[in-house]
């Protein structure tokens with residue numbers, strides 16, 4: 001199968017070479033609209049989980065659309081601030097942060113969403129008077145165990161049954177818990193999973209009298225595989241509205257609904273362009289198509305066994321052939337696709353690996369000492385280089401600096 005891909009990808013590969021991440025910024029904007037349109041809560045604040053793709057051009061599109069930022073590290077907070085995001089629109093969902101990191105975020109006016117009681121306690125002791133709490137609702141869902149972030153085997157969040165301890169801490173200190181948060185996993189395609197988890201944390205939130213907002217997380221899934229059904233985001237929104245309405249009645253005042261997706265906004269807008277550098281057929285009949293990129297640039301297939309669509313943009317009409325698409329990293333797990341039907345790839349063909357806009361470049365490394373890919377944007381029918389591919393001498397110079 002050759003997945004339909006935009007025609008401008010060929011121009012990007014011809015101008016900027018490969019490996020290159022290409023981002024359709026118009027599509028990012030459309031997704032941002034789509035999500036907002038699907039949700040009807042009267043007090044809605046959408047945040048972008050910047051970890052999915054911190055490329056400044058991508059982030060700027062979402063900030064211009066009124067999104068705030070969900071950050072998980074000092075680096076992400078610093079990037080959001082440097083791109084002009086007001087601190088009140090940043091939520092720092094911490095996970096084993098240091099006291100120094102907490103002090104810096106507080107000094108910058110950024111609210112910390114605590115994932116443990118001891119962090120909440122230390123915030124209170126340091127005089128912080130507003131924080132949020134991430135609950136583990138014990139209900140999770142995700143594409144892979146490694147991206148499941150709720151339930152018994154996760155390091156994330158305060159167990160929902162410990163809400164009394166949170167309240168106790170509030171009563172003993174000047175700290176007010178103004179936000180209640182969950183994030184149950186990544187690439188969730190079931191609205192029912194969101195509803196079940198929301199039910200749990202919103203029940204817990206009855207015990208938090210100073211609440212101003214409820215954040216039901218990111219994790220909104222996208223269909224990577226043609227057989228997957230898209231998530232019904234409107235159903236997630238309706239469930240949130242209904243459950244928050246109950247909580248509003250309990251507290252006797254309006255609350256804000258927050259969501260913080262990453263993948264949903266940017267995954268489908270990104271492609272990893274790569275050139276075929278080798279085609280070999282083994283005696284067992286298996287054909288390996290080797291590329292000039294690998295799991296160092298797109299780790300999802302190796303780490304999570306994820307499916308990504310792949311298209312041959314050089315010869316889309318070639319006869320179909322069943323091949324394994326593999327990378328140039330010196331590891332057996334460096335496989336993008338097994339037994340994938342593609343228009344027969346030839347040496348020098350450019351392949352476009354789709355749905356690579358989230359957790360592609362942001363998880364990329366220089367493993368095997370291969371420089372990071374270039375990043376290029378397509379917007380309003382224009383192509384522009386965002387970040388050039390680093391050269392080997394720059395990479396080596398960085399290694400020297402570390403010595």
Ligand SMILES: Cc1ncc(COP(=O)(O)O)c(C=O)c1O
Nearest residue numbers: 049183186187218219261262263
């Ligand atoms: C706290 C938190 N919020 C939001 C997200 C974004 O997830 P996704 O990109 O699946 O929407 C993540 C991802 O790990 C996360 O940990």
